[in-house]
Amino acid sequence: AQKVTQAQTEISVVEKEDVTLDCVYETRDTTYYLFWYKQPPSGELVFLIRRNSFDEQNEISGRYSWNFQKSTSSFNFTITASQVVDSAVYFCALQYNFNKFYFGSGTKLNVKP
Amino acid sequence: SAVISQKPSRDICQRGTSLTIQCQVDSQVTMMFWYRQQPGQSLTLIATANQGSEATYESGFVIDKFPISRPNLTFSTLTVSNMSPEDSSIYLCSVGSSLWGEQYFGPGTRLTVT
Numbered sequence: 578a579q580k581v582t583q584a585q586t587e588i589s590v591v592e593k594e595d596v597t598l599d600c601v602y603e604t605r606d607t608t609y610y611l612f613w614y615k616q617p618p619s620g621e622l623v624f625l626i627r628r629n630s631f632d633e634q635n636e637i638s639g640r641y642s643w644n645f646q647k648s649t650s651s652f653n654f655t656i657t658a659s660q661v662v663d664s665a666v667y668f669c670a671l672q673y674n675f676n677k678f679y680f681g682s683g684t685k686l687n688v689k690p
Numbered sequence: 691s692a693v694i695s696q697k698p699s700r701d702i703c704q705r706g707t708s709l710t711i712q713c714q715v716d717s718q719v720t721m722m723f724w725y726r727q728q729p730g731q732s733l734t735l736i737a738t739a740n741q742g743s744e745a746t747y748e749s750g751f752v753i754d755k756f757p758i759s760r761p762n763l764t765f766s767t768l769t770v771s772n773m774s775p776e777d778s779s780i781y782l783c784s785v786g787s788s789l790w791g792e793q794y795f796g797p798g799t800r801l802t803v804t
Contacts, residue, residue, distance in 0.1 A: 622733075627792055
């Protein structure tokens with residue numbers, strides 16, 4: 578069975594602080610993809626990153642970085658120097674069986690000025 | 691990435707009625723999916739919309755309640771039938787161009803059932 582756990586329900590930080598969103602997944606599949614999506618108050622899901630199970634290289638995109646560790650089944654997301662516009666709900670998701678997605682419960686990030 | 695639109699963007703409906711939600715993509719896509727996001731909750735896959743054949747439903751979702759059509763490679767509809775307040779959710783359409791490919795999501799339809 579597939580499972581994605583985002584233990585942090587809600588996080589509040591002050592602008593310019595760094596923040597890490599945790600994601601732990603479970604799957605017996607050897608081939609899978611991991612995703613992060615952002616859902617701002619408008620409701621639309623914004624794709625942030627996709628990582629396949631064979632690529633453990635960390636990735637940095639501007640203020641965003643992702644740390645994928647298969648040994649701990651984690652795919653954590655760090656925002657450096659957070660901004661108010663980063664306030665949103667962030668979902669980690671596992672893609673398995675070619676095109677099925679299992680979403681975590683989401684972490685609501687509040688960035689205060 | 692594909693541009694996806696959904697209609698309506700939001701609606702308030704009375705219990706016992708039905709609502710059909712449309713999903714339009716600006717390019718032909720292989721796969722289309724429908725998700726439900728209940729208030730404050732995560733996304734749950736309802737079904738895969740198959741072109742030219744019946745949709746494939748996930749456990750807990752049935753065709754009588756959520757009939758789906760997909761007449762071509764750019765369009766799909768989801769109907770929420772005989773609605774109850776428990777159906778109040780955001781319904782999202784997503785599309786993918788290939789197996790293991792990225793999926794993109796539409797803006798969602800916010801449904802409130804009174």
